Amino acid sequence: MRGFFITFEGGEGAGKSTQIRxxxxxxxxxxxxxxxxxxxxxxxxxxxxxxxxxSGAAEPFGPEMEAVLFAAARLDHVQQVIRPALEEGAVVLCDRFIDSTRAYQGTTKGLSKSFLAALERAAVGDTMPDLTVILDIDPEIGLQRASARRGEGSVDRFEKDTLAVHQKRRKAFLDIAKAEPERCVVIDASRSADAVAAYVLEAVQKAMQKRWHLAEEGGKGPGPRKHRKQKRHADV
Known part of the structure; x- marks a missing residue:
């Protein structure tokens, strides 16, 4: 009766919050x-x-400390929110998860993939996303969007990085999608919000239907039975 776990990833200004809502x-x-x-x-x-x-308060302690703090926060998040919700059959929508650490901390000089992988295993265990939606956008456009949204507010620890760093993160997200095509779908976030939402919904319906088909064959459902019946007859 496990629920369905969907994560949204992408660079600054990609529109994750809008699409999640x-x-x-x-x-x-x-x-x-x-x-x-x-x-x-x-x-x-x-x-x-x-x-x-x-706020950047952890930055002076180095990238390793930042990565450990991210992992500690993720462990608490998974244990207190994500895993209990999935066990109750809910659909969980999360704005950023493991792939943000891979893309952001993974492009930081000095942090090895093995170090980040060990932190990831400790933080999430087997609680992996069923689907990851990567909203892809040119960093220049994304940063302009983020600036317009923020207004006069101060930039956060990661928005202030150089354009070259943001471009490396974009490539990292795309590389993740290529390496894990069964889990990840890349959607062009430069389109209108309506167009992006349509593509997101199509990807989610496809992933859910595949999961439910496999679950029914194995005798296990992803959520309440009524949800499976409703979605099986829903328009795609």
């Missing part, structure tokens, strides 16, 4: 229980760490 509304209309959360943060303990990370 729109998907949440659609899924709720279909009768699903939906839990929306974010990283860093999502649980009381992780939210406390979020301020330290995004």
């Amino acid at each position: 729109r998907l949440q509304e659609h899924l709720q209309q279909q009768g699903h229980r939906v839990v929306v959360t974010r990283e860093p943060g999502g649980s009381p303990g992780a939210e406390a760490v979020r301020h330290v990370l995004l």
Whole structure:
């Protein structure tokens, strides 16, 4: 009766929050229980760490310390929010997860893939996303969007990085999608919000239907039985 775990990834200004909200509304209309959360943060303990990370307070201690703090926040988030919601059959929508660490900390000089992989295993265990939506956008456009959204507010720890660094992160997300095509789908986020939402919904419906088909063959459902019946007859 495990729920369905969807993560949204992408660079600054890709529109993750907008698309998560729109998907949440659609899924709720279909009768699903939906839990929306974010990283860093999502649980009381992780939210406390979020301020330290995004304010840049941890930056002077080096990239290893930042990565450890991200992992500690993720562990609390998974244990307190994500895993319990999935066990109750909910659809969990998370704004950033493991792939942000891979793309952001993974492009930081001095951090090895083995070090980050060990932190990832310790933080998430087997609680991996069923689907990861990567909203891809040119960093220049994304940063302009982020600046317009922020207004006069201060930039966070990661927005202030150079364009070259943001471009490396974009490539890292695309490389992740190529390496894990069964889990990841890349969507052009430069389109209108309506167009992006349509592509997101198509990807989610396809992934859910595949999962439900396999689950029914194995006798295990991803959520309440009524949800499977509703979605099986839903328009794709």
